[in-house]
Structure formats: C-alpha cells, structure tokens
Amino acid sequence: MKKWFVAFMAAMASLFAGCSVEETAIVCGREWNPALDVVADTMSEFELRDPLIVQFRYGKSFDFSMLKTTFYEGTIAHKGEKIWDHEVAVSDKQWVYTLQGKSRHHMGVMTARELCRKKEPGPVVIEVSGDGKVLLSKQILLTKNR
Incomplete structure (x- = not known):
C-alpha cells in the first residue's frame, strides 16, 4: 500500500509540474543566454555603465499581435515623462521577447x-x-x- 501511495504522489507531482505556466514578468539583467532565451542576473538596480537587457516573459503564447515597451522617468506610483518606446510585431508562437542593443561606445x-x-x-x-x-x-x- 505504501509503494502505491508513493507512486501515486510521484505521478501527481509530475502532472502538476507539466501543467505549470511561468508567470508574466519583466526581467532585467546584465547577461543573456541566447541558447536558453533567458536573461540572467535579474536585478532592479544598475550602474549607468552596467550592461542592461530587458526581457518580457508572458508565460503562455502571446495572444496579441503588437508588443510595445515604453520607458518613463520616475516611479510606478509617480510615472513621469515618456523617455522612449519600441513597438514590434509578435506572433502566437512566441511567449518571450528580449530587448537589447549593441553599444555605440564599446563592443x-x-x-x-x-x-x-x-x-x-x-x-x-x-x-x-x-x-x-x-x-x-x-x-x-x-x-x-x-
């Protein structure tokens, strides 16, 4: 009976693990692994000279056709003036979008x-x-x- 219960619990755990969906998140970091399509070194404070990569993870296929990323001065509570934005077409085959660019001042x-x-x-x-x-x-x- 004990072996059956352990097998049943293992099956249920794998079932729930297979059904889990990653939460929607904006991830900011210094490093990006293109093989895994993941931004590493997630943090919220950067020196001006630190590399910065922004990734939007939706957790499921995008159910919209246009994705827009906008940068504002200020805080979430007191959002200020818009600095700039970037809009891109996406498809329902995507669930993640990474925003990064090549530096003008160094490699x-x-x-x-x-x-x-x-x-x-x-x-x-x-x-x-x-x-x-x-x-x-x-x-x-x-x-x-x-």
Whole structure:
C-alpha cells in the first residue's frame, strides 16, 4: 500500500509540474543566454555603465499581435515623462521577447545609460503593452558609476 501511495504522489507531482505556466514578468539583467532565451542576473538596480537587457516573459503564447515597451522617468506610483518606446510585431508562437542593443561606445550590449536613454541616475519605469493594453510595469533604479 505504501509503494502505491508513493507512486501515486510521484505521478501527481509530475502532472502538476507539466501543467505549470511561468508567470508574466519583466526581467532585467546584465547577461543573456541566447541558447536558453533567458536573461540572467535579474536585478532592479544598475550602474549607468552596467550592461542592461530587458526581457518580457508572458508565460503562455502571446495572444496579441503588437508588443510595445515604453520607458518613463520616475516611479510606478509617480510615472513621469515618456523617455522612449519600441513597438514590434509578435506572433502566437512566441511567449518571450528580449530587448537589447549593441553599444555605440564599446563592443557588447548597450549600457543602462544607453538603453534607458538617461544621462543622470534615478528611477525608470519599464511598461509593456500588448495591443494597447498595459500588461505589466517594472521599476528599476539607475545609479552613479562607482
């Protein structure tokens, strides 16, 4: 009886693990693994010179056709002036979108200063919308280089 119960619990655990869906998230980090399509080193505070990659994970196939990423001055509670935005067509075969660019000043990924288009430290809000509907916002903090 005990072996049957253990086998039953193992089967249920694998069933629930197979059905789990990753949560919707905006992930910011310094490193990106293209083989796994994952941003690593997730954090919310970056020096202006740190590399910055922003990834939007939806957790299921995109159920919209246009994805827009917008950067704002300020905090989520007090969102300020729009800095810039980027809109891209997506398909229902995608569940993740990574925003990164090549640095103009050195080889490698854009720095936080370049991607956020800010010269001074301070809070920045990253907002992701699908077909005009806001899906998620994340606040990051840009700090002075040490």
